[in-house]
Amino acid sequence: MSAINRRQMLGLMGGAAVVGLGAGSLGVTPVQAASMPVETTPFSWTPRILDPKEVQPIAYEGFYDRGFGCGYGVFYSIIGTMGKKWGAPYNSFPYSMLEMGKSGVSEWGTLCGALLGAVSAFSLFWGRKDRDPMVDELFRWYETAAFPMYTPPKNAKAAKLNEISLPTSVADSVLCHISVSRWSYKNGIPAQSKERSERCARITADTAKKAVEIMNAKINGTFKTTLAASDVRKSCVAEGCHGGTADKYASPTLKGKMDCTPCHTGSEHVQNKMVDHP
Amino acid sequence: MSAINRRQMLGLMGGAAVVGLGAGSLGVTPVQAASMPVETTPFSWTPRILDPKEVQPIAYEGFYDRGFGCGYGVFYSIIGTMGKKWGAPYNSFPYSMLEMGKSGVSEWGTLCGALLGAVSAFSLFWGRKDRDPMVDELFRWYETAAFPMYTPPKNAKAAKLNEISLPTSVADSVLCHISVSRWSYKNGIPAQSKERSERCARITADTAKKAVEIMNAKINGTFKTTLAASDVRKSCVAEGCHGGTADKYASPTLKGKMDCTPCHTGSEHVQNKMVDHP
Numbered sequence: 441m442s443a444i445n446r447r448q449m450l451g452l453m454g455g456a457a458v459v460g461l462g463a464g465s466l467g468v469t470p471v472q473a474a475s476m477p478v479e480t481t482p483f484s485w486t487p488r489i490l491d492p493k494e495v496q497p498i499a500y501e502g503f504y505d506r507g508f509g510c511g512y513g514v515f516y517s518i519i520g521t522m523g524k525k526w527g528a529p530y531n532s533f534p535y536s537m538l539e540m541g542k543s544g545v546s547e548w549g550t551l552c553g554a555l556l557g558a559v560s561a562f563s564l565f566w567g568r569k570d571r572d573p574m575v576d577e578l579f580r581w582y583e584t585a586a587f588p589m590y591t592p593p594k595n596a597k598a599a600k601l602n603e604i605s606l607p608t609s610v611a612d613s614v615l616c617h618i619s620v621s622r623w624s625y626k627n628g629i630p631a632q633s634k635e636r637s638e639r640c641a642r643i644t645a646d647t648a649k650k651a652v653e654i655m656n657a658k659i660n661g662t663f664k665t666t667l668a669a670s671d672v673r674k675s676c677v678a679e680g681c682h683g684g685t686a687d688k689y690a691s692p693t694l695k696g697k698m699d700c701t702p703c704h705t706g707s708e709h710v711q712n713k714m715v716d717h718p
Numbered sequence: 719m720s721a722i723n724r725r726q727m728l729g730l731m732g733g734a735a736v737v738g739l740g741a742g743s744l745g746v747t748p749v750q751a752a753s754m755p756v757e758t759t760p761f762s763w764t765p766r767i768l769d770p771k772e773v774q775p776i777a778y779e780g781f782y783d784r785g786f787g788c789g790y791g792v793f794y795s796i797i798g799t800m801g802k803k804w805g806a807p808y809n810s811f812p813y814s815m816l817e818m819g820k821s822g823v824s825e826w827g828t829l830c831g832a833l834l835g836a837v838s839a840f841s842l843f844w845g846r847k848d849r850d851p852m853v854d855e856l857f858r859w860y861e862t863a864a865f866p867m868y869t870p871p872k873n874a875k876a877a878k879l880n881e882i883s884l885p886t887s888v889a890d891s892v893l894c895h896i897s898v899s900r901w902s903y904k905n906g907i908p909a910q911s912k913e914r915s916e917r918c919a920r921i922t923a924d925t926a927k928k929a930v931e932i933m934n935a936k937i938n939g940t941f942k943t944t945l946a947a948s949d950v951r952k953s954c955v956a957e958g959c960h961g962g963t964a965d966k967y968a969s970p971t972l973k974g975k976m977d978c979t980p981c982h983t984g985s986e987h988v989q990n991k992m993v994d995h996p
Binding site for chain 2: 475476477482485498506507508516520521523524529530532534535536537538540542543544545546547548550555556559560562563564567568571575576579614615616617621624625630631632672676683684692693694695696697698700705706710711712713714
């Protein structure tokens with residue numbers, strides 16, 4: 441494997457910082473930049489092959505580490521493991537930034553933080569043309585998978601409930617709100633419970649494994665998307681009215697790739713809960 | 719303002735990388751770390767006061783820069799401007815990573831990428847205890863604001879449509895899918911159009927400004943949340959059944975802080991679109 445090269449380091453650090461470090465100026469006043477920093481080589485980090493089985497326990501433990509959660513767990517298991525094996529630039533990232541993924545970004549229930557951690561890792565290596573199909577594969581897998589899958593080892597350091605068996609549910613959505621609330625509703629387990637946290641710790645391991653499998657295939661030149669959009673989505677978008685441009689489509693107002701089913705099939709969950717609701 | 723100190727640089731770089739750089743080893747084989755990299759001081763970057771008016775045009779131009787989009791635009795306008803003024807560590811970040819925020823994370827329509835860029839910047843400085851109220855304030859502002867607000871200068875370098883007037887709509891949600899599709903639906907402008915892109919470029923500037931205002935208040939010790947959750951949400955969660963723990967609440971299955979209204983009040987948009995749909 442090649443070491444980090446000068447081009448990458450310049451891309452990473454910005455000229456001023458590299459000059460400062462080269463002059464041994466750690467701890468003294470940094471060089472003042474005269475203009476906006478320029479990232480000369482975007483997506484310049486070199487991706488590395490990892491063992492999917494190796495990252496799983498790291499992701500699981502990372503979830504519980506200082507309560508940093510799912511986004512940190514997935515990201516640290518991938519980029520941190522690269523840092524362990526290959527040093528810079530992988531060990532230079534301020535990993536705690538990914539704690540923001542917790543509970544769908546600072547508790548808001550938007551994108552599942554485990555997925556955010558994975559996409560964040562992808563994005564150090566690949567721009568949107570290469571990355572978007574990888575994200576599609578990962579997100580479609582998540583929408584249709586029955587979580588959790590991972591079984592933590594009995595001697596896991598951080599595990600709170602590592603020996604119990606947990607019920608599963610299909611996430612149905614990449615949104616934390618739907619993924620968690622469906623699981624809680626189906627299984628009668630509160631969203632704010634140790635069992636639900638343990639579910640998400642295991643999903644952190646599941647997602648890290650899947651993300652590394654996708655990355656490895658990309659690096660090896662064998663990656664291709666295998667999971668198509670749902671039939672519902674194809675009907676609404678690919679063959680229907682809501683995608684594309686104004687010329688071809690009747691109501692081209694749609695933004696996004698999420699499956700339409702959870703929110704647009706009139707289920708009991710999306711009816712008016714403000715009237716005659718128990 | 720204090721310069722980056724040794725503790726922060728060690729926290730940022732990891733011991734092995736600092737040793738490697740100190741020995742002038744740029745471009746040669748990096749030091750192999752023996753164990754997982756340890757971030758000794760999470761959230762260790764020093765936050766800086768910025769001029770909200772100064773970041774707006776940078777965020778707007780950043781949206782169009784190489785098509786890197788909203789997440790990159792907001793993040794680069796904040797952390798890049800700090801890099802311009804104070805050098806390291808702000809100029810060391812691989813900014814292109816935030817391109818992933820585009821169109822609600824790699825086109826999926828989940829969390830608005832402009833918000834993701836802002837939370838990512840917050841998260842370099844503040845852990846969840848300090849950050850979550852800042853995020854609440856930013857996200858509630860976004861849910862209720864009529865976008866876009868920003869008017870780009872006529873001489874803006876990157877602007878495609880900088881002199882046109884755009885219609886507005888209340889986002890109603892922090893999700894890109896709802897924010898964009900509502901605007902397109904209300905105003906009859908395709909989601910895949912230059913006008914819609916220009917809307918999002920302006921929202922990138924709007925969000926950068928609001929994020930900096932919140933950060934400045936936090937740094938000055940004057941920050942407090944001013945925007946409460948909607949009455950609907952209070953009814954469902956704070957005074958109702960779906961939050962808290964099992965002991966107190968009847969159906970504690972809820973995860974997240976998004977307003978309930980868009981998806982749980984039975985609007986025409988969430989009825990069954992698979993049956994008798996034109």
